[in-house]
Amino acid sequence: MRNPLLRTCTLLLVCLLLRSVPLGAQQIITLATRPGVTQSYFLTSIPKNLQVVALLFPGSGGLIQLRTENGQPKFGQGNFLVRSRAEFVKRGVVAAILDAPSDQQSGWGMSDEFRLGDSHFIDISAVIDDLSKRFPGVPVFMIGTSRGTISAAALGARLGPAGAILTSTMFRQAPRKSKEPGPGLSNFDFATIKIPVLFTHHVSDQCEVTPYSDAARLSDKYPLITVYGGAPPQSGPCDAYSAHGYLGKESETVEQIVNWMLKKPFLHEVK
DSSP states (O other), X not given: OOOHHXXXXXXXXXXXXXXXXXXXXXXXXXXXXXXXXXXXXXXXXXXXXXXXXXXXXXXXXXXXXXXXETTEEEOOOOSHHHHTHHHHHTTTEEEEEEOOOGGGOSTTSOOHHHHHSHHHHHHHHHHHHHHHHHSTTOOEEEEEETTHHHHHHHHHHHHOOSEEEEESOOOSOBOTTSSSOBOTTTTOOGGGOOSOEEEEEETTOOXXXXXXXXXXXXXXXXXXXXXXXXXXXXXXXXXXXXGGGTTTOHHHHHHHHHHHHTTOOOOSEEO
């Protein structure tokens, strides 16, 4: 190629193309956060009409075991937010699904106290910084479900993203006899969250620590999406394949959550 200008333009084009490849692909991203600790998250494919970045906090201990097998990302996909990730993507939302950090990988993952504490704050601050560099100017929301609402609420109050969505909120303390005891958000002051907050809850949620009645009592202060119906439960009442996890109503529920994030009209009742 004898024309220097043409050669330079070609090289620039190749560099741009190479840079664009990982941006559109699903990938696992691992960040060094605290001394000797890493925080990983799964980044979904990026929609062409990207409008919002959403950090998704799964329930239970938040342990989805992100890993790569045969060159492909692998992780536990049963959680409501995790299995609904494509519903977010097709509506213009790129989702970052959080795993438990490297020092919380044993047992069932993060405790409620960890989710409420400084170490979690440091880890997720690093994730938000990373996402802000990847998607400059794109608003970031936090979405938690079940125990993941502890993260979304506590970090929403401290980090101040564009908004926080709490689905199947863990309003009450898990008893000591349970396999995952903890305070939940029983002592949390939602007034400390200064950003917009949306509650989403299934009217038939039978989990003892996430009763719909607690969400309804807050509906005079915060917007509430109430979900009805769906498929018959295929798991326990506090597990993902039940009304607690919006089984059979995933698409409709995500649609209204995204409408709220985009400041579009949204349904307060999903039937």
